[in-house]
């Protein structure tokens with residue numbers, strides 16, 4: 001057994017839970033594939049762009065009491 005031989009680590013993909021081999025040549029880490037990475041990025045972007053802003057009330061009839 002070579003000294004620099006590391007045992008391969010397997011972990012679940014954060015997106016689809018598929019077992020993924022942790023390899024330095026896996027460019028989609030920590031995801032299993034490009035697809036899962038895009039899905040995750042998409043969700044992140046969607047969350048980020050979903051800024052709650054309700055331009056409904058402008059308060060125009062707020063001061064009609066007098």
Ligand SMILES: [Zn+2]
Nearest residue numbers: 013016032036
């Ligand atoms: Zn995946």
